[in-house]
Amino acid sequence: MKTLIIETIDPKRIGELATAALALGAESDILAIGTGDIPGQFNKAFQTDEKVAVNLVPSIAQLIRDEGYELILLSATTVGSEIAGATAACVGAALISEVIAIGDDHTVIRPLYGGKAVGRYKITQFPVVLTIRRKYFEPAVLTGVTASIPLLSAEGPGIRLIADRPQQSEGVPLEDAAVIVSGGRGVGSLENFSLLKEMADCLGGAVGASRGAVDEGWASPTQQVGQTGSIVAPSVYVAVGISGASQHLAGIANAKCVVAINKDEEANIFNRARFGLVCDYKAIVPVLTEVLREER
Amino acid sequence: MHIVVLAKVVPDYEVPARDFELQQFRAHSRYTRMLGLYDENAIETGVQLKEKYNAKLSILSYGKEDDIPILRKAVAMGGDSLILVSGISDDPYVIASNLKMAIASLGEIDLVLAGQQSADMDRGVVPGILAQMLEYPFIPRIRKIEIMGEDWKVEQQHESGSRELAFSGKGVLSITSIPENVPRIPAVRAIFAAKKKPVEKLSGISGIAMNIDEISVEVPKMESICEFLPVTDMRETAKILLSRLREERYL
């Protein structure tokens, strides 16, 4: 199956898509969006430095037709969303978004109803476009680089980038953190979030938040973990004052070990957690921080 | 100026996980139906644009006639008219073709707004497909929209922050939620007025579905044995937790 990965130049994101491709039994070419070396060994590597992915849709559609790609993989991110729907419609491809697992015989699995249900779908039509949810596939190790072929550009809608405002996040970015200490509505205030930050710092980790805490203004949207925030896959995820609504759990489905701290013993988060502490977080989090400092 | 907002009526998205059940691969019919969460953000955005630029606002939905009373809320929030295309398909291409057909009947429009993703299927793909069918650009995850000279200027949310884009002509935009587009409570007058506003009902077309077989939809069992640690002596608890995490190689 001729496969094309379309992704920004990010080894983790590309690696995850490569793993997904492999699970479908395919080796892939790549269209890299951005400047710089393309990591990994690909048969063909195309490249474009277009800043606004929407503008690439006609070019990508042309590429798919020219090269005869049958499987097109994107990550379920803003860039992926900009490309997936329009491209699929342009080339008449089937489209399945937010894939979290690949089964036998060209079946893919994706969540519905805020993660409360999962659906299994069999691909019977090609070409097909899949968007893959972040952190659900182990990124393949990419060795070396592949020389790139410039993408032939077809006329796009000409959307201009006026300004880019990356969020200044201090410390470890959520995506890469091995440890995340995350707060929900139960944290209670902006000031109290600093308790979580102190603990996270001691563990070399990042601070996340549930949608409730972000809505309250205690954390920024880029810290939001959940179905509509970031999907994270840390080794340890400490959920502080988070009830464990399914939309949040969707964001930590691949966290290896969840430690839940909540005053309410019936909170749903305990159904997902490996270790549970039923207490006021203010009693335990500073103590953990203290013990960690002592052990250094 | 004429703005179209897409709205979908879905089953209650806040049913707690342990209460959630399926009926023939879809959410049980006993759950209350309501406008999707992001759809309401999109409607609110549309109403704000209508107020700012004196635009006409049409609410467009593909679904069942039974859902018209729920869709009237969108009209009460500020929509001028409601168009319902009757149909029951879940296929994104079929939905998009039906929406395209309805939009064609509206004449000249300037912008199409939609929620970032629906609260039942969670796909977020229909607006992109629709955009391609209409030959408009599709830009997802929009926070703010304004007119800048001859162009539209939009602010888009992405994984590491936000950015500003500009384009001329028409477009399909999907809306993400921000404090400024929290959906308003319709004024009582508007609720009554909405009852009198026209509802255009269009019969759906069959469209061409994509060839994907739905094999199953299930509620996954959440099996996780949680080990509750004692919380009488906090220092002890902290030490136990850390040592367990290290033992099991998580830290």
Add this chain to the structure above:
Amino acid sequence: MGRIPYWNISHGWIIDLTSIPIMMFFIYGLYRHWVRIRQGKVRIRSDWRNVPGKIGPVFVHALFFRGILGVRIYKKIYTGIAHGLLFWGMVLLFIGTLLTFLNVLFGIPVFSGGFNRWFMSFTLDAAGLGALAGLIFLYLRRLFPPKRLTEPVERRGFVPVVSLLGLILLSGFVIHALRISQTRPDQGAFIGNWLAGFFNMGASGLIWHRDLWWIHGLAALGFIGYLPFSPMVHIFLAPVNAALADPMPGTKMGVIDFSTFDDETQEIPTLGTARLSDFTRKRLLDFDTCLWCGRCHEVCPAAQTGKPLSPKGVITALAETLNSGDIRDNTLIEKIGAEAIFCCTTCAACMEACPVCINQPKSILKFRQHLVMERSEIPELMGKANNSLEQRQHPFFGAGSGSRDWRKGLQIPLFQAGQTEYLLWIGCAVTYEERAQKIARDMVRILESAGLSYGILEEARCTGDPAKQMGNEFLFNEIAQKNIEEFTEQGINKIITLCPHCYNSFTRHYKLLGAAYEVIPHSVLIDSLIADGRLQIAAGDQSVCYHDPCYLGRRNNIIDAPRRVIRAVGRLMEMPRHGRDSFCCGGGGGNYWAEETGVRINQTRAQEALGVGSDRIAVACPFCLLMLTDGCKKYTDVQKAFDIAELVADQLIQKGKT
């Protein structure tokens, strides 16, 4: 021989004559108040309460006890006594002056015999002394005011009028003394006789007497004429307001009839209020009557925890606007502040404290209705609760429980039309909040033990009351109508409620929508079951302090029944603020869903409760339970707050069952 009127005074008829234009001026002053109040809407009294003791619109009992005797003033005992002395002293002196007039005009023999001695001399002397003592006390208060008189605003205009009255009283005594010293002691006039000893002035005394007499007379007439233009007008407005204010406790919001909205031809009336002209005359009378005394401010849970709301602030702002004549000013809400308007927990403590029967929460809630139903403005969390109520018929968005979780694993009988006696109404809070679900389970155990015929509805419901409290009368109506339809279909007549908000809604609002049921709050039911011997409770020795829920105690007068229940399970202890003076838990008025600024109300009350030092804190309302449970978390890890049903079920002796 008694006193001679106009002794030493020539041309005394001038005073009499002057009194005529003064009286006209006085009546004009009162008329101006009427002109202001008349600008309000005339209320179409569809909810006219015909009760015994009511003559036309006048509540006779309230007029007498609250308006004339002014019993509420005595809640602050020193001020009360001082005011009583001043008021009743002046009343007696007024009667005395009136009798003097009658004596002059018709020769009625008031100045002779025992009547002269005991009334005209002794009593009036005592009255004058009392009035003076009261006046001095109140005057000093104005100089060294307690906070409630100055926060958030202070009323101007007292010092001049009080000083005038003081002048009148003092001059009156001096004239009295001078006359006595020039003639002879009056039998009974113990003060006059004693004072006369200081005024042995010979002939100049006559001149002093005469001059002072004119000063006194003109000052008195001046006082009367000026009265309706000064804060003293409350002498008239207060009894009038008391006479027209329904003494039934609670805010009596009434219901709105939305059926007129569907009618194309009628213009839709303004919902809620935005301008003074939107208020009824009774409300405008409220604003005009307000004394600015600040007692409401002192008991308001919002005002006392640093919120922007003060009931005194609201009413005085409205009074000032009324005074300035600007009834079409629609920036009232901005002046008062939308945030303040949503802070009100509708506890009605302000109404309870008000000595002149003002209904403050009604005005505040009217603004709230306007904000929500006309302007679509509502604080975010309340908006979410409102949305949830609209979409899924309960306000507890984000609740982790499904609607049947509270009865998982239990066999609870459903209400069978024609067979079941009582509907056990669970209510939204008990259904969806995990901590509160136990109330229902324990109540079921109690009902089973007592062998009562009861059943629940299959579908979880809400009365719609949270919508009403948040100002969304429309949503409340929708929900209530659905419930009423269901109840009629099922033939439901008797309802047991677990929540005082449900109780209040059924008895007050559903009644106005045409549906009358026999509603029993669970604490009252448990009390009667114990009294009838249908429940056996093991005696306990734990101490329990009781927090009166606002909607049960103050607003519906159910104070004793829960206490009897508590005495059956343990030892009752009282909180400092209890019974009708109970302090709100902070959960009412939709404020369960609120982002609180300032000190938290529930923590303040929890602190008060914990300060009593009892083993447990008992409540009879799920919102109080949730708020106090949360409030106590700041001070202790031990679970302290329990519902009455939980306490009773714990000590229930099951007859032959396990």
